[in-house]
Amino acid sequence: MIQVQNVSKTMGNQQVLTDITFTVGKGTITGIVGRNGAGKTTLLRTMVTVVDPDRGTISVNGEDVFAKPEAKASILYVDDSVEALKNYSVSNVVSLYADIYQNFDRDYFQELMDRFQMPKTKKVKHYSKGRKALFSLILAFAAKPEYVLRDEPTDGLDVIMKKEIMRFMLDEVAKEEVSIIIATHRLDELDSLADQILILTEGEITEAFQLDEVRDIYKKWQVVYREKMPDSLSDHFYILQQSGRAYTCLAEGNLQELEVELQKTEPLLYEELPLTLEDLFVAKLGGEHIAE
Ligand SMILES: Nc1ncnc2c1ncn2[C@@H]1O[C@H](COP(=O)(O)OP(=O)(O)OP(=O)(O)O)[C@@H](O)[C@H]1O
Numbered sequence: 001m002i003q004v005q006n007v008s009k010t011m012g013n014q015q016v017l018t019d020i021t022f023t024v025g026k027g028t029i030t031g032i033v034g035r036n037g038a039g040k041t042t043l044l045r046t047m048v049t050v051v052d053p054d055r056g057t058i059s060v061n062g063e064d065v066f067a068k069p070e071a072k073a074s075i076l077y078v079d080d081s082v083e084a085l086k087n088y089s090v091s092n093v094v095s096l097y098a099d100i101y102q103n104f105d106r107d108y109f110q111e112l113m114d115r116f117q118m119p120k121t122k123k124v125k126h127y128s129k130g131r132k133a134l135f136s137l138i139l140a141f142a143a144k145p146e147y148v149l150r151d152e153p154t155d156g157l158d159v160i161m162k163k164e165i166m167r168f169m170l171d172e173v174a175k176e177e178v179s180i181i182i183a184t185h186r187l188d189e190l191d192s193l194a195d196q197i198l199i200l201t202e203g204e205i206t207e208a209f210q211l212d213e214v215r216d217i218y219k220k221w222q223v224v225y226r227e228k229m230p231d232s233l234s235d236h237f238y239i240l241q242q243s244g245r246a247y248t249c250l251a252e253g254n255l256q257e258l259e260v261e262l263q264k265t266e267p268l269l270y271e272e273l274p275l276t277l278e279d280l281f282v283a284k285l286g287g288e289h290i291a292e
Contacts, residue, residue: 001025002075002147002179007046007056016042018204020056024147024196027177029169031190034200040183043200044149047181048077060147073102076145078153082136086125093124093139101143109142116164130161137165141172148172151183166193187277197277207281219255220279223247223262223270230265238283248273250283 002024009017016039024030032040045051047058049065049072057064063071085093098104116134121127127135133153140148153169154162170193172178182190190197199207221237223229224246229237236258237249245268251258262270 001061002047003057003059004047005057007043007053007058009042009046009051009053011042016203017046017053020205022198022205022208024179024181026146026179027173028179028195029173029193030179030181030196030198031194032181032183032198032200033185033187033190035185038200039203040200041151044077044151044181044183047149048072048075074146075149076101076140076143076147077149078136078140079151082124082132082139086123088124089122090124097139097143101145103144105142105144108144109138112138112142116168130157133157133161133165134168137168141176141178144176145178147179147181149181153182153184154189162189169193187281191276199281214280215275217252218275218280219251219258220273220275221249221251221262221270222273223249224268225265226268233261233265236261240279240282250275250279252283
């Protein structure tokens with residue numbers, strides 16, 4: 001388990017992180033979502049001790065990462081270092097990783113390279129942008145860490161590569177019990193992926209959700225009426241979108257009771273729609289979009 005407790009950091013004269021507290025369990029995906037400049041990268045860099053917090057503690061499996069540097073051996077921060085190694089050959093990068101990470105598993109590395117049909121190129125620079133992103137993750141997971149920190153995992157990638165990268169991370173969590181912390185400005189990327197979402201706004205966690213809890217509390221329906229939606233309902237439903245007499249709305253609370261109320265109003269039709277994170281945050285934050 002990673003425990004971040006009351007972490008604050010000022011850089012220059014700017015308060016970049018304020019009293020950050022959260023926990024990351026084993027085999028889970030945590031999304032840290034925030035706009036540009038919210039402090040996501042600084043938070044990840046603090047977790048791997050590249051940045052020293054002014055206050056607060058970070059521990060991994062009960063050990064303070066600043067007091068006991070070996071405690072951070074189980075965390076791997078995937079940054080753009082593959083870009084810096086682009087002139088190296090693939091085999092040199094693998095040797096470098098095997099030297100740095102004690103648990104680096106060459107067989108697993110090869111298995112992943114084969115699974116993703118990575119081209120048999122000599123130098124890293126011959127990989128496309130998408131392949132470089134995949135290669136970074138293959139290296140990271142082959143190092144067998146317990147926790148992987150990934151900043152903007154799909155920035156600048158095409159839709160197919162994005163899906164491939166996200167599915168890869170989900171597979172690793174399911175099969176290898178690794179935990180992943182993803183910092184992103186895109187909430188939609190985390191749909192049906194994250195277990196926990198932390199919203200970072202100007203260095204503060206302003207919302208924190210466990211997704212399985214949230215999905216028990218909210219439901220999204222599309223409802224069509226002959227006339228307009230009765231006022232008795234509009235008090236309990238957050239209207240995400242209205243097109244003529246068709247409403248896309250979010251219900252919060254006792255969902256069974258609310259569905260009975262909905263049926264009583266005799267809509268022409270109503271159907272449940274899949275709930276997205278974006279719906280939730282638009283509703284919860286009063287219409288303010290977080291994702292871009
Ligand atoms: N070394 C530094 N000195 C002074 N200010 C810094 C330093 N590093 C970061 N900052 C400031 O801290 C704030 C948070 O930056 P950070 O890169 O952590 O945000 P972010 O959420 O990752 O943003 P992005 O999505 O744009 O990468 C920004 O306003 C940035 O200018």
